[in-house]
Amino acid sequence: VAAVARDVEVQPIGATFGARISGLDLRDLNTESFDWLRDQFSRSALLVCSGQDMTPDEQVAFASRWGPISRHPYVKPLEGYPDILEVVDPANPIAQNWHQDQTYLEHPPAMTMLLARVLPPAGGDTMFADQHAAFEQLSPGMRQTLRSLRAVHRGTELAAEAGLERVEVERIHPVVIRHPVTGREALFVNTDYTIGIDGWSLGESEAVLDFLYRWSTRPEISCRHVWSPGDFVLWDNLSLVHRVVANAQGPRLLHKVTIATVV
Ligand SMILES: [Fe+2]
Numbered sequence: 001v002a003a004v005a006r007d008v009e010v011q012p013i014g015a016t017f018g019a020r021i022s023g024l025d026l027r028d029l030n031t032e033s034f035d036w037l038r039d040q041f042s043r044s045a046l047l048v049c050s051g052q053d054m055t056p057d058e059q060v061a062f063a064s065r066w067g068p069i070s071r072h073p074y075v076k077p078l079e080g081y082p083d084i085l086e087v088v089d090p091a092n093p094i095a096q097n098w099h100q101d102q103t104y105l106e107h108p109p110a111m112t113m114l115l116a117r118v119l120p121p122a123g124g125d126t127m128f129a130d131q132h133a134a135f136e137q138l139s140p141g142m143r144q145t146l147r148s149l150r151a152v153h154r155g156t157e158l159a160a161e162a163g164l165e166r167v168e169v170e171r172i173h174p175v176v177i178r179h180p181v182t183g184r185e186a187l188f189v190n191t192d193y194t195i196g197i198d199g200w201s202l203g204e205s206e207a208v209l210d211f212l213y214r215w216s217t218r219p220e221i222s223c224r225h226v227w228s229p230g231d232f233v234l235w236d237n238l239s240l241v242h243r244v245v246a247n248a249q250g251p252r253l254l255h256k257v258t259i260a261t262v263v
Pocket of ligand 1: 095
């Protein structure tokens with residue numbers, strides 16, 4: 001930290017993941033500071049950078065330092081900013097379910113970033129759960145069984161409404177993935193997009209998936225982010241599931257940018 005800036009502070013958030021970073025201006029990072037931040041990210045999977053003041057252009061410029069920005073296949077972006085999505089409705093059932101973003105793609109995005117624009121006086125928190133810990137805390141026998149399974153992921157009805165064919169938003173992924181940067185294994189199923197275990201009946205799939213969803217979102221491996229003005233939150237979409245708590249006591253607007261692969 002000393003090499004980056006004397007007043008940068010890092011505090012852990014969850015027990016197994018997450019860090020809050022204060023005293024760092026994301027608009028203005030030299031190569032050394034950015035490399036430091038990237039190292040923090042690969043160790044923590046979730047970074048909350050407080051006190052940010054960014055225009056949409058600055059948000060896109062910062063985001064594109066991580067890798068190619070991924071544009072959503074069927075949700076309309078912010079007017080004039082094809083790389084930014086407006087997250088406006090915390091009561092949206094898709095956002096309330098524990099999920100990873102866009103796992104129906106062949107290459108689900110590596111990273112998601114949210115910048116607080118308008119916050120309610122209370123409510124509308126975002127929760128995260130660690131899918132590395134979820135996998136690693138299973139018994140060796142269960143881990144071995146899960147490694148042999150694949151799951152089918154499918155985009156929601158919004159994809160069909162936007163005119164996309166089912167084959168464009170349906171993919172099969174292993175139930176356990178290996179993280180491309182850290183090499184750690186992670187559970188990779190979620191309540192929004194996983195529709196079943198490949199080759200299994202609905203009842204068989206539900207039995208296993210229901211267990212995994214409960215197991216992988218326990219409070220012990222989760223954390224809850226209570227938004228403050230100026231919060232810029234970035235997380236690893238391959239190793240964390242997330243959801244909104246749908247109790248916002250007023251308008252809430254976040255600007256979201258998604259990174260296809262971290263380079
Ligand atoms: Fe999401």
